[in-house]
Amino acid sequence: MDPDSATAVRVAAAEQEALISGSEAVAVATRLADVDVLTAYPIRPYDTLMQYVAKQIANGEQDAEYIVAESEHSQFEIAKHAEAVGARAMCGSSGVGWCYAFEAIAVTPALRLPLVAMVGNRALDDPGAFGTEHNDALAARDLGWMHVWVDTAQEALDTTLMAYRVAEDRRVFLPCAISTDGAFLTHSQTLVKIPPQTWVDEFLPPYNRGDLRLHPDNPITIAPQVNEDWLMEIRRQTDEAMRNARGVIEEAYRDFRRIFGRGEGNPFFEEYRTEDAEVVLVGMGTLSMPVKVVIRKLREQGEKVGFVRVRWFRPFDHERLGALLSRFRAIGVIDRDFSMGSPFNSGVLANEIRATLYAQDRRPPVVSFIAGLGGREVTIPAVKEMIEQTRRAAAAGKAPADTQWIGVRA
Amino acid sequence: MARTISVEVVYRGIFQKTLAKNICRGIVLAARKEGKIGISFGRYGDSPERNGIPAKNFAIVAPNEEELQLSMAQYEPETTDVTISVDDMLCKGVESWAWYGLQPINQKVRDQGTLIVTSMLPAEALINFCHTKPTPYRLAVIPAIPSFSGLWVYKDDHTDVRILGALPKVCPELVSLDSIQKAIKEEWNDDLKVTSARRTYEHTATRTVRPGEGNPEVPFKFDLPGWTKMREGVTIDGIRLGEPIKFGDQIGGYRPARNPYFKKYTTRTMRPVIDFDKCIKCTLCWLQCPDSCFDVTPDQTYDLNAEACCGCGVCEAVCPVDNCVTMVNEAEFADNKSQWEAYKQDKQAYQAWVDEKLTHRPERSHGFRYRGQYQEQVAKQGVGPGGAE
Ligand code: SF4
Ligand code: SF4
Numbered sequence: 001m002d003p004d005s006a007t008a009v010r011v012a013a014a015e016q017e018a019l020i021s022g023s024e025a026v027a028v029a030t031r032l033a034d035v036d037v038l039t040a041y042p043i044r045p046y047d048t049l050m051q052y053v054a055k056q057i058a059n060g061e062q063d064a065e066y067i068v069a070e071s072e073h074s075q076f077e078i079a080k081h082a083e084a085v086g087a088r089a090m091c092g093s094s095g096v097g098w099c100y101a102f103e104a105i106a107v108t109p110a111l112r113l114p115l116v117a118m119v120g121n122r123a124l125d126d127p128g129a130f131g132t133e134h135n136d137a138l139a140a141r142d143l144g145w146m147h148v149w150v151d152t153a154q155e156a157l158d159t160t161l162m163a164y165r166v167a168e169d170r171r172v173f174l175p176c177a178i179s180t181d182g183a184f185l186t187h188s189q190t191l192v193k194i195p196p197q198t199w200v201d202e203f204l205p206p207y208n209r210g211d212l213r214l215h216p217d218n219p220i221t222i223a224p225q226v227n228e229d230w231l232m233e234i235r236r237q238t239d240e241a242m243r244n245a246r247g248v249i250e251e252a253y254r255d256f257r258r259i260f261g262r263g264e265g266n267p268f269f270e271e272y273r274t275e276d277a278e279v280v281l282v283g284m285g286t287l288s289m290p291v292k293v294v295i296r297k298l299r300e301q302g303e304k305v306g307f308v309r310v311r312w313f314r315p316f317d318h319e320r321l322g323a324l325l326s327r328f329r330a331i332g333v334i335d336r337d338f339s340m341g342s343p344f345n346s347g348v349l350a351n352e353i354r355a356t357l358y359a360q361d362r363r364p365p366v367v368s369f370i371a372g373l374g375g376r377e378v379t380i381p382a383v384k385e386m387i388e389q390t391r392r393a394a395a396a397g398k399a400p401a402d403t404q405w406i407g408v409r410a
Numbered sequence: 411m412a413r414t415i416s417v418e419v420v421y422r423g424i425f426q427k428t429l430a431k432n433i434c435r436g437i438v439l440a441a442r443k444e445g446k447i448g449i450s451f452g453r454y455g456d457s458p459e460r461n462g463i464p465a466k467n468f469a470i471v472a473p474n475e476e477e478l479q480l481s482m483a484q485y486e487p488e489t490t491d492v493t494i495s496v497d498d499m500l501c502k503g504v505e506s507w508a509w510y511g512l513q514p515i516n517q518k519v520r521d522q523g524t525l526i527v528t529s530m531l532p533a534e535a536l537i538n539f540c541h542t543k544p545t546p547y548r549l550a551v552i553p554a555i556p557s558f559s560g561l562w563v564y565k566d567d568h569t570d571v572r573i574l575g576a577l578p579k580v581c582p583e584l585v586s587l588d589s590i591q592k593a594i595k596e597e598w599n600d601d602l603k604v605t606s607a608r609r610t611y612e613h614t615a616t617r618t619v620r621p622g623e624g625n626p627e628v629p630f631k632f633d634l635p636g637w638t639k640m641r642e643g644v645t646i647d648g649i650r651l652g653e654p655i656k657f658g659d660q661i662g663g664y665r666p667a668r669n670p671y672f673k674k675y676t677t678r679t680m681r682p683v684i685d686f687d688k689c690i691k692c693t694l695c696w697l698q699c700p701d702s703c704f705d706v707t708p709d710q711t712y713d714l715n716a717e718a719c720c721g722c723g724v725c726e727a728v729c730p731v732d733n734c735v736t737m738v739n740e741a742e743f744a745d746n747k748s749q750w751e752a753y754k755q756d757k758q759a760y761q762a763w764v765d766e767k768l769t770h771r772p773e774r775s776h777g778f779r780y781r782g783q784y785q786e787q788v789a790k791q792g793v794g795p796g797g798a799e
Contacts, residue, residue: 112643173642212643219648226644227455229509233637234644240637 022185023048029160037082043097045186046120076104095122109144114167131375134337184286268317277306283334326360332390365399423463434469440593498529501539508672511631514541575607662708678721713750
């Protein structure tokens, strides 16, 4: 038997299937990762995670400290401190809840606490709005948190395991936010393969904080007053850790493939039908579903279209993504977020892509789209329209200067 | 053509914050009268809202905007024409944060520049506190007690204008007495203040401090680690376990390890003197000292680590025995040596030393303890009412 089919047999034999949502998949991953401390404060859609964890603990399936705080700020502080003493922790929130914890969120990277948090992406509460939008997680995009966007419940489970492995690597020790689109992922149940504990144990070593562990046997002071004589060096250390994360992510995915038998391709972005594509769309999260469906249909009609889904937003794989995207004739970037007053009035991703392409010799036109805000569906006709506009840019060799709002009532 | 002139005021956080600001404002406003341009600013990183912490304010005066910008492009001037120490105990050195090390008070004073100190001590005593310099500089002493006030209150005892009045005398290039007087009149509208400035101008004399004169100690300093060497995670070593204290054959007690990067003693204007024979070993000083300054001696008494003490006076306040822990003016001490060792070496001599020290209890403290204390002080020390000359 060749090694590949041996893995396949092993996979089929060992994994169990369950019908669970993306949040529930993250909850299962916290059980498999034997997370020590989970902190919670309810806000939709993140609360689906805390509910499922509570259920697992109540059912005797999971053994962990489960702390419901009085606010998101405390929730993140408790998780931070748990990480400081060497406990593996899970935290999370959504929308303005995530923002309320911002003081804790902002200092977590400098303290090098490998906290993993689920962000159930949610609009920032323009009265009561709870549909998905990526501005919550993106508010912390520059601070030293790793950010990954997933698009299926399976990927949510696998990525949570991956996140601990990468975050807790001594070369990294940075927090990681796993973004899961509200509703589409947090409230939809799909069939998910749950790996056996032995695989997870092989993949994920215990969290060892080493000389940075706060413990009576290792007397240290964490976070003393720092002023201008220190802060730049601290920032540079965080920067180095984030640079290191690129290689560590590669290693983790390689190991994951070896043990779990899935997760092919570049960890940082997924390529869908890009092989001979002339135009591609680029996006993050669950809008991948309608986009892929449209691309399949257009491919049947012989059109050379493809999709690139950015998975790891921080660290950003500018080298390979830039090399890949420079091959196409035009690129359409869909942002499920906004960045008011930014260059070209684009969302965040479009300008990251523009910056990435700047280092390339060939720079295809970039058409930027804003779509699906506040949880509005990115429909099949909308995707078609975006591909059509991108194709026009390819033909003209030039993109419209301004960002296109898709599916907005005039 | 006129050149850019830098003046530095070294002061104590909170207690002299307004004083330092007034002096620097006065310089710039007076220079403006002569068509010059200037800036007055505090060293932001000092965080001067901490009791007694050594902090700095600067006034830069330039002939024109371009020259001023040239100097402003570097936030803190490397050398000063005049450094003003508004508390004479700052002559022992300046340490505002961890890792700064000890900066001599005269560190920035240029060759032939001037150090002005407000003090009731003679120039010779002050020079003994100041670290030696390889180049000569001049010292001017303005007789005054340190003008300490609070965060919300300002003690208008003319210290500000007296220093302003001294400036045209020691550095005529900076500004004329006439301009200083005009600026004071405009800023305070107080003729007595104008007079105080002129009197100080008339009385101020300088004495040259030669290279090598002063405290020969090499001030402690540290190298700030680079990002590749620094411990990660904004983490520093905790205070390590300490060790017993040895004296002759005697071994016992406990001396904790202390932060080697932040000694803090330049914050104080007074320090505790301990009468070990009076100590009833109640532990209160040791427990209550906010900076863990006390070592447990093999006798089970408590010895001061004078490098760590910021002079807050809590130990004196909590000690239940009269005259057992007594705060004494910092000016009475030349070093940070162990009191307990001196006691062990010669108890009689130590007792005499304690008795002598106790005659120098601080009239000045961080603020005033009762109404009228300031008036009492000036009456006793011979400085005219309100500090005016
Ligand atoms: S004055 Fe006394 S209580 Fe205050 S720091 Fe010094 S030793 Fe400690
Ligand atoms: S507070 Fe006074 S009596 Fe008590 S241990 Fe300290 S020095 Fe001795």
